[in-house]
Structure formats: C-alpha cells, structure tokens
Amino acid sequence: MDKCNLTLAAIQMNCAPFDKDANIERAIDLIETAVDKGANLMVLPELFTMGFYIFKDRNPNFFEMAETIPGPTTNAIGDIAKKYRVYIVAPIFEKQTSGKFYNTAPLIGPDGLIIGKYRKTHVPPRPEEKFYFSPGSDYSVYQTEIGKIGTLICYDREFPEPFRVLSLKGAEIVVVPSVIFPRDKAQYPDRWVMVNRARAYDSGVFGVFVNRGGKESGKEYFGNSMIVNPNGKVLAQAGFEECVITATIDLEDDKNWRRRRVYVKERRPEMYAKIVELKSNQDI
Secondary structure, rough: OOOOOOEEEEEEEEOOOOOOHHHHHHHHHHHHHHHOOOOOEOOOOOOOOOHHHHHHHEEEEHHHOOOOOHHHHHHHHHHHHHHOOOEEOOOOEOOOOOEEEEEEEEOOOOOOOEEEEOOOOOOOOOOOHHOOOOOOOOOOEEEEEEEEEEEEHHHHHOOOOHHHHHHHHHOEEEEEEEOOOOOOOOOHHHHHHHHHHHHHHHOOEEEEEOOOEEEEEEEOOOOHHHHHHHOOEEEEEEOOOEEEEEEEOOOOOOOOHHHHHHHHHHHOOHHOHHHOOOOOOOOO
16 A cells, blocks of 8 residues: 555544444445545544443443454454455444453454554543443554554543654554534534644644544534644544545655654653653642
C-alpha cells in the first residue's frame, strides 16, 4: 500500500441499543461506503455493537453482551476487512477468560486477522462505567504496511500523556473511537474540536477522532467526527448525523508532518521526572 496516498476514514455510526446483529450489519454497510471512497484505514465508534446509554445503570445482565477477542464480531469484521484488503478498528465490549471485562478496540488487518487490541486505560469516574469496565494497562503501536498505528478510546483523549507515549513509540497515526453526547451541551463540540486538534499537534501525529451520530434513548449525539493532521489542521469533519468522512494523507511528506516531530525530539525528559511523583493538590 502507498503511504504517500493513504486514505483514512471515520465512520460516524448511529448504533442501536441491544441489537448487536443489526449494528454489525450497519457497520458493514458503512465500511463498504468507506471502501467506495478509497479508504485504507477505517475506524468505527466506541462499543459500536451496542448502545452506550444502556450503561447508565448497573445491570449485571449487560455482561452477557460482552464477547471474547477473537469472537463473533471480530470474525465478521475480519471477513469484510479481508474481502476489501483494508484495516479496520472495531471497538467492542470484551470478555476475558479470566472474568474481567474491558472497553476494547481491536485493529484488524487486510488478511482478516487481529493485529492487536487496545483496552481503554482511563475509565471515566462514573460509578456505572467502572462497574462494567476494568482499565487497560498498555499503549501499543503497530507497524503495518500503511504506517505505525496507535489507538486510544474516548476519555483517554482528555489526557495528553497517552498521546505522547504513543508518539514516542513511533506512532504516525492515532485513532480514537469515542461516544460523546448529548448535543444540548452547547460548549462540548467546541471543546471536542479544541482537544482533538491539540492532541494531534502536541504529539505530531495524524488523528482520527470518531464519535457517534444520531440519537439513543432520547439523547442526541453531536457527532463532529474529524481527521486532523500533525499541525492541528482539520482535514475532514462530520456534522451531527450518521456519515463516513475521509481524508487522504501523505506520510512521506516532510512539510506536512515530520517537522512537527522535531518538538518531540527537543523534549528534556530529565526535567519532567517529577511528573510521576507529583499528585494533584486540587480537590476533585
């Protein structure tokens, strides 16, 4: 695959609560739309096989919706990835054989196999989310034919450190599947754009930030999925509704992104060691 002509796709999907089969079928339709637009790497929203608002309550029955990796969902998405020879990030509710559960984003390659998986490391401080999800503990970067890819999930993007770790590990593209609503919080879309642009700029990476579109349980997602270059420029941005957006990038273009990496190289780590020792003195 040509790293000088690489097309990224953010799939802003309207996901149905409690209907895994329908969500997989819809995801495949949207993946095919992305293929028609020439996409090489496409990213589905966080927990795309189920509604997210269902997690507002602590219901042990919801654990039955979790599945292993590999499993039925990754197999289905793997088949479509192999058919079209593309890379797909397909986040699901993961059940580990040890009995732990994770909010996980597998990266599936063009051979239909799982290249790796990322487990969300920052679980939001809401009791219901911590009830369902254990935090992950690693930031991996995967070397692929289309570049070095790292993954984060939703709330992780509120913290600059994970992006910097991925950047220092060589990531060229960081994908961030998310679920953020409601649209009636007027300030949040602006904050979403600001944080996404800052993370890509600070870390010198291309960012694919994916949110959901449409409605769920009377709540309206604000969408605004976007693809951002290492200079913080928004290359493509969605509106509120379900859609697929794409942007074509050139990982070999020095002017576009490699000069941003200079700032990463110019760090002075010896000055930052205290970060791991210091704790916030603010009451939260």
